[in-house]
Amino acid sequence: MLKNKANLYKQFTHGRILIDIAESVLKCIQPDQLIKKAVQLKRNVLTVQGDAYNLSNYKNIYVVGAGKASYGMAVALHELLGSRITAGYINVPAVPKKKIGSIIVNKASHPYPNASGVRGANNIVELVQTATSDDLVICLMSGGGSSLLPLPIQGITLQEKASLTERLMKRSADIFELNAVRKHISAIKGGRLAEAAAPATVVSLIMSDVLGDALDVIASGPTVMDSSARADALEVLERYKVGSKKIKKIISEHETPKRLDSKQVHNYIVGNNHIALEEISYAAKQHKLNPLLLTSTIRGEAKDVAQVLTSIAQEVYDHNRPVKKPAIIIAGGETTVTVLGNGSGGRNQELVLAAVPLLNKRMTILSLATDGVDGVTPTPVAGAIADGGVAEQCVVDGINYHEYLYSNNSYHCLQQLGCLLYTGPTGTNVGDIIMLLVR
């Protein structure tokens, strides 16, 4: 999966194990692997994490979805159900094939929604509206679904919705704030897709890229009861000083569904950051390294998170605690970057660059976005790796990493140093993973 593995192998001889583990984890969290683990079909009974759905009870099976991992999920589901799928429609960022059996694959846009996304979302709503109480609607939701499945509420244009989202993102609104607003100007998010599918049975298979797996946040929760109210959405607009009078009026008039029939709608997390971290932990043990799985909900400014993680690494190195050497400190989640400069980079790259001066010769750090896209960079970069030798290399090459860090230009610094990880879009998305090896 790593396109530049040979070069990385050459440069990071001490940290090779992290490169190997990163690759094996990316394989384990591919949507087809996760769907196979969560969903089985036996004698016409579909079992989803222990719950049985007898397919004899359903006339039609519809498959809909949106997100960065939803293409792979659809492929796996089609392998399982094949021609039993009556019809389907998914909105995804890349389209290897235009149809997966009877499932139509539509190219939509991320992180900013486009008109094709709206057409697809419309088709999805129309499709599930045809479903009756004799039908089964399977939703395949994953991270990125918020922008890949746009359907502005009547009275608001996509342009208005998109520019509102963009302004909130630029003001560093977090995912919870962003979604509270998006759901209240959407005709499909915040449980409205499940509402449209009623009275059909809805089985939603969800891959989480959200801290703590808050169901109503992932892809803005099209099949999940919204825990935010219109008052919350209005408060966010107030806090960040965005949103026209018209938008505020529309929000104040539309509340998301506050009740969904638990016999009709069933949500399942089939993949999340935890699973990735557990795979790392398992792989570490296989390689006789002691894993310290710290948290799957890491958050905070990337460069400060780097300081904390390396301080723990220092404790391991100096005192063999809280875990004995050789060890891998493991964390996952999503850090943030407060953009002050005008450089290029991403959360994971900035975290690694901030760690550079804090690593000694026995430490290697690797941080990557499991979707393969770490922030907005000229070339898509998944993340980065660095060891204690990188700071020395900077001195030799006359590279002032502090300056790059302060101008949020981690990409151009790490590129020169050969520290970037290239995967291309991975087709999966369970947030970021961070590994810190201490030998």
Place this chain on the structure above:
Amino acid sequence: MLKNKANLYKQFTHGRILIDIAESVLKCIQPDQLIKKAVQLKRNVLTVQGDAYNLSNYKNIYVVGAGKASYGMAVALHELLGSRITAGYINVPAVPKKKIGSIIVNKASHPYPNASGVRGANNIVELVQTATSDDLVICLMSGGGSSLLPLPIQGITLQEKASLTERLMKRSADIFELNAVRKHISAIKGGRLAEAAAPATVVSLIMSDVLGDALDVIASGPTVMDSSARADALEVLERYKVGSKKIKKIISEHETPKRLDSKQVHNYIVGNNHIALEEISYAAKQHKLNPLLLTSTIRGEAKDVAQVLTSIAQEVYDHNRPVKKPAIIIAGGETTVTVLGNGSGGRNQELVLAAVPLLNKRMTILSLATDGVDGVTPTPVAGAIADGGVAEQCVVDGINYHEYLYSNNSYHCLQQLGCLLYTGPTGTNVGDIIMLLVR
């Protein structure tokens, strides 16, 4: 030690244990306790961490020192050696008694040096200069010593030195940068005190408040070979755009000692952050709580450190890892605060306030400066405590903690909420300690 213990006990019923542990730790890290552990006298032989000094070999014993904990260290040493001490002189921030036996106690100033500090430093240098190869000079060094022991190099006034230090601090120069400069414009720091005492034997008892216990950083290392060179000092001035031509010229002409006789000079760490964390760990076990001692070198922006620590607490709460509930997550070191607003507060208060919205009902956080002085506040505050109930209390009382946090006004927010810890100056100083209880 906690002046408002009764109130804290009432308010934080779930977190009482943290209040108890904080108190017991503050007792354990008192200078007299630490000196007694490190130094023993038996049959005229002084043993310091295993090294023996036969006092019969020495004509005179001189005791000098500076720092927030040096008064207590002098008391303990005087208890041990009594009239064997020929003479002594220490510079400290508070003067309970003007003489400890033959040791003169001089009030100097922190964090900005003053003229009394200079007089004391002069006296100290003159005293040790009288020592011969038959004499023993015992130095008692602790955090705060940098500003409590000022002796500008010839050609620079205290005012010039002080304003340079102040400007560097305001520009957020770190302790390493600050000391590289201070040592190169000092006639006593960076090993120059040991140089002045030669050829006498020097035994330096050091209490560390510095991350990683870098000997040459604590109190700017008066008895320790300086690892920074004049070029480093000049680079710092360049980086922060401070320092006159005259100062730069003087620095470029004076190098700190780059060699000290290891037979003559002996440095011992008698107390540090580690010891405090180990005491917490021990106390936790006594109370049947599982300790997770993360690191004694924690660093980074206070509010981001709060995010990382609470994310680990969340993992403990949700998944019983990396340690089983009930647990105390333990960390020590020194975080930083980038001041953007004009409120009052300190590192520890800001860390606790940032944690408030991230705590659930089973979590309590306590963070304090072991010297009892957390940043610059109207009243000296040691730190703060908060649990999952505090965020709810904010809602009830209409307190917008976000606003207080963004204006660096943690003091005024936590004061209203009854979350502040008052100890007054504790007479010791081993950096900050953070405890996060998860039940």
